[in-house]
Amino acid sequence: MNFELTEEQALLQAAVRDFTKSEVEPLAEKLDRDGLFPHDTMKKLAELDLTGIPYPAAYGGAGADYMSYAIVVEELAKSCASTAVVLAVHTLAGAPIYQFGTPDQKDKFLPMLTKYQVLGGFALTEPGAGTDAGALTTTATLDGDHYVINGTKTFITNGDKAGLMIVMARTGGEGTKGISAFIVEKAVSPFEVGKHEDKMGVRGSHTTELIFKNCRVPKENLLGKVGDGFKIAMATLDGGRVGISAQALGLAEACLEESVRYSKERVQFGKPIATKQAIQWMIADMAKDVAAAKHLVYNAASLKDQQKPFSMEAAIAKLFASETAMHHAVKAVQIQGGYGYIKGSKVERIFRDAKITEIYEGTSEVQRMVISGIALR
Amino acid sequence: MATIIACYKWVLDEQDIKINPGSLDLDTSRAKSKISDYDRNAIEEAVLQEEKTGAEVASLTFGNSKAKQSLKDALSRGPAKAYWVNDELADKADALVTANVLAAALKKIGQYDVILCGEGASDTYAQQVGPRIATLLGIPAITFVSEMKIESDKVIATRKIGDCTEEVSVSFPVVVTLLPEINKPRIPSLKQVLGAAKKPTTEWSIADLGLTTEEVTAKNKVKSIKGFVMSRKNVIYKEGTPTDKVASLVASLTKEGVL
Numbered sequence: 227m228n229f230e231l232t233e234e235q236a237l238l239q240a241a242v243r244d245f246t247k248s249e250v251e252p253l254a255e256k257l258d259r260d261g262l263f264p265h266d267t268m269k270k271l272a273e274l275d276l277t278g279i280p281y282p283a284a285y286g287g288a289g290a291d292y293m294s295y296a297i298v299v300e301e302l303a304k305s306c307a308s309t310a311v312v313l314a315v316h317t318l319a320g321a322p323i324y325q326f327g328t329p330d331q332k333d334k335f336l337p338m339l340t341k342y343q344v345l346g347g348f349a350l351t352e353p354g355a356g357t358d359a360g361a362l363t364t365t366a367t368l369d370g371d372h373y374v375i376n377g378t379k380t381f382i383t384n385g386d387k388a389g390l391m392i393v394m395a396r397t398g399g400e401g402t403k404g405i406s407a408f409i410v411e412k413a414v415s416p417f418e419v420g421k422h423e424d425k426m427g428v429r430g431s432h433t434t435e436l437i438f439k440n441c442r443v444p445k446e447n448l449l450g451k452v453g454d455g456f457k458i459a460m461a462t463l464d465g466g467r468v469g470i471s472a473q474a475l476g477l478a479e480a481c482l483e484e485s486v487r488y489s490k491e492r493v494q495f496g497k498p499i500a501t502k503q504a505i506q507w508m509i510a511d512m513a514k515d516v517a518a519a520k521h522l523v524y525n526a527a528s529l530k531d532q533q534k535p536f537s538m539e540a541a542i543a544k545l546f547a548s549e550t551a552m553h554h555a556v557k558a559v560q561i562q563g564g565y566g567y568i569k570g571s572k573v574e575r576i577f578r579d580a581k582i583t584e585i586y587e588g589t590s591e592v593q594r595m596v597i598s599g600i601a602l603r
Numbered sequence: 604m605a606t607i608i609a610c611y612k613w614v615l616d617e618q619d620i621k622i623n624p625g626s627l628d629l630d631t632s633r634a635k636s637k638i639s640d641y642d643r644n645a646i647e648e649a650v651l652q653e654e655k656t657g658a659e660v661a662s663l664t665f666g667n668s669k670a671k672q673s674l675k676d677a678l679s680r681g682p683a684k685a686y687w688v689n690d691e692l693a694d695k696a697d698a699l700v701t702a703n704v705l706a707a708a709l710k711k712i713g714q715y716d717v718i719l720c721g722e723g724a725s726d727t728y729a730q731q732v733g734p735r736i737a738t739l740l741g742i743p744a745i746t747f748v749s750e751m752k753i754e755s756d757k758v759i760a761t762r763k764i765g766d767c768t769e770e771v772s773v774s775f776p777v778v779v780t781l782l783p784e785i786n787k788p789r790i791p792s793l794k795q796v797l798g799a800a801k802k803p804t805t806e807w808s809i810a811d812l813g814l815t816t817e818e819v820t821a822k823n824k825v826k827s828i829k830g831f832v833m834s835r836k837n838v839i840y841k842e843g844t845p846t847d848k849v850a851s852l853v854a855s856l857t858k859e860g861v862l
Contacts, residue, residue: 233675237796240637240676244790275793288793 229524231297238294242301245274254306257430258575263387264309264430268342271313278340279317281324285336292465296472296527303476304483307579308430310476312345314469315383315431319346319392322407322462326450335390335409344389344412348466349379349436350459356381357592359394360402360456364438366395368445373397373408375441378420383586385434386419388412392462393438394455405455409447417441427578466587467540468530471523474547474583477576478519481551481558482512484573488562505561512554519547538600545593548583555580605658605716605753605775608686609649610705610736611642611677613670614726622830629828636669638676641721643788644781648751649719650681651786656753661686661712665704667693671806678799679791685804686712688812690819697821698727702735704819707812709740716775717758722747722782733780744778745771749785 231239249270257264271277279295281287288294295317303310320339323331339346355362364377375395382391391410398404410417420435450458486509489500499505522543529536558573559566566573584590619634638646649660662677663686664670670693674685688708696704709715720733730746737744745751749768750761758777762769763784791799809819838855840848856862 233672234796234800236672237676237679237791237799238793241679241790241793241796273792274790279793283794288797290793290797294793 229521229528231293234290235294235297238290239297239301241274242276242298245270246301246305250302250309251305254308254430255570255572255575257306257308258427258579259429259569261424261429261432263432264306264312265387267309268312268316268345272342277313277316277342278320278336281320281336281340285324285332286340287320287336288340291527291531292468293524293527293531296468296523299469299472300476300479300523303473304480306430307473307477307576307582308428310473311428311431311470311582312384314466314473315348316342316346318462318466318469319348319388319390321465322392322449322458323409325461326407326454326458327409328446330446331409331449335411338390345384345387347382347384347388347391348462349382349385349391349393349410351379351381353378353380357589359459360405362394362396362405364393364395366397366406366408366443368397369442371445372442373445373448375408375410375415375417375438375443377438379436379438381423381433381586382436383431383433385436386422386432391417391436392449393443394459395438397452397455402456403453405459406452407449407455407458408443409449410441410443411447415441415443415447426581427575428582463587464537464540465530467544467593468523468526468536470583470587471519471526471540471543471547474544474551474580475516475519475523477551477580477583478512478516478547478554480576481554481573481580482509482516484576485509485512485558485561488565492562499561508557508561512557515550515554519543519550522546538597541588541593541596544583544587545590545597548580549590551576551580551583605652605656605756606714607649607652607658607660607717607719608663608709608712608715609642609646609660609677609682609719610663610732611646611673611721612639612701612724612726613637613664613666613673614639614724617725622832627829627832629830636673638673638680639721639725641723641725641781641783643680643721644783644785645719645721646677646680646682647786647788648781649717652717652751652753653681658717658753659683663705663708663712664688665690665693665696665701665708667691674804675796675799678802678804679796680788681791681795682802684802686807687804688807688809690809692809692816692819692821695821695825696819697823698729698731698735700819700821702732702739704809704812704814705732706736706739707814708807709736711807711812716756716777717753718776718778720778720780722780730780733778737778740776740778742776742778743773744780745773746780747782748779749782751779751781751785 275288278287283289366373397406418437423433526539526543555577615634616637621630660682661684662682665688723730734744748760749763840851
């Protein structure tokens with residue numbers, strides 16, 4: 227396997243690094259502190275063709291590969307995990323439309339997302355259906371030319387800002403076969419935004435409850451066939467895991483960069499702490515795990531680009547990268563000691579941001595279920 | 604419609620260069636390359652003038668085989684085509700050699716109205732290549748330019764010299780060297796990055812330009828390149844009252860001739 231970046235991917239990486247340095251890093255602390263949604267940054271990302279990276283130009287996308295998408299999310303996350311997840315979920319919302327949508331649905335909805343005319347979201351989780359997504363109870367009932375959706379979704383990223391939401395709702399009996407997927411355009415089919423969650427980390431990305439009360443969705447907005455919803459959701463989450471693994475990779479890389487910088491500058495006992503073996507070993511382990519995570523994330527993205535099966539590899543990448551980010555965020559704070567524990571320190575923010583990567587887009591336990599399920603076949 | 608050629612140098616990214624603390628030797632083994640920061644201003648200005656006046660823009664560089672990867676980088680920033688003079692001697696070229704090669708390339712291109720250069724390269728910052736090109740081509744040069752516009756067949760430029768500015772108007776063809784404050788180079792979009800591969804590039808050897816190896820061999824030799832470290836005396840005045848400490852500091856500075 228060779229993950230040498232193509233010339234275009236390397237140029238994109240350099241361009242995004244320039245962008246994050248001037249536009250993302252300076253805002254990251256404020257977004258986190260005040261819980262501000264990075265709307266202006268998203269508009270600028272749209273100007274750089276980065277709000278629809280893996281979708282064809284015919285739908286307003288950049289027509290690039292998934293590897294490029296992973297690189298962008300990784301680079302954003304190095305500076306601001308909130309901005310990275312906002313973009314990742316926005317991009318994710320286009321995936322089921324692109325993969326399962328009719329030509330009309332693609333023509334109508336994909337350009338709205340790729341050109342960032344609306345922000346995208348993905349509504350699967352419910353109060354009683356998290357890891358057990360198949361237990362969801364939101365219903366969609368056919369009434370003439372519309373499906374009428376009723377129910378409550380929870381922990382929905384981009385919930386309050388999204389103008390287009392992919393919503394999973396029950397159209398049939400119990401179990402996963404009774405679930406269907408819908409494209410819900412808020413301007414046409416209004417729904418309410420409920421509780422805003424006051425989160426530990428990724429505070430610049432807004433996570434809310436969504437309340438559907440007789441929300442009438444044109445029946446042509448059904449994605450795939452009736453009963454395909456769970457399959458569509460799982461396929462979408464496979465791709466989503468590559469995005470979140472890239473976010474976790476970026477956070478782990480930021481831990482390494484911050485630790486190297488600080489340990490060279492911080493002098494104790496007359497020498498920089500980088501000269502101490504205790505610090506050197508922590509940094510060596512960070513570098514080792516970052517390198518492994520990078521290969522796993524790029525491998526999953528590459529398999530998706532080659533249209534080969536990648537569910538297991540995406541789960542492995544997501545599991546390893548997220549646990550790497552969390553493990554080394556703890557070490558990065560340790561290296562900076564008291565200074566790393568103070569609000570406003572970058573590693574303190576990373577410490578809180580990293581935790582969510584072990585939870586959303588499937589918990590670490592779900593990743594282990596997916597991996598063992600495929601390994602034990 | 605004017606033809607603008609933006610010249611650039613493919614340099615090592617200074618952020619990736621490490622200094623060995625003992626020997627002060629530079630470790631460039633893991634350094635990536637980039638378009639010299641000041642030359643990014645030159646490319647950006649060319650593209651801005653294209654947007655304002657419909658000028659045609661091309662990029663031009665002299666570099667070794669590794670500079671091939673600079674072509675898409677340059678093209679993603681807006682020029683319609685790229686010229687590259689490829690020779691391994693570019694690594695050791697000084698300002699005279701570089702100017703000779705670029706001037707020969709410009710003669711071969713034939714059509715140029717405005718030649719834009721950064722005020723200096725971000726590695727050597729010799730500030731010589733632009734004026735030397737102008738001399739070799741027998742055309743005027745405008746240096747230290749902080750603002751410029753193209754009107755008909757003229758460049759009207761504001762030069763920033765010391766604590767005053769000078770506005771000049773020069774007819775085509777002309778070399779203009781730009782200060783970094785003239786613009787903020789934009790970040791290429793993903794479509795521009797992907798579209799760069801579709802733009803035409805031209806590669807020349809020095810022989811194609813009618814130059815000999817001797818003509819592109821620098822006459823000077825670099826004996827060593829070392830990192831610069833500010834040496835400190837690490838003297839701390841701890842004893843006595845604040846007045847005593849200040850008096851000791853002033854006495855030391857006076858003794859060293861600083862005051």
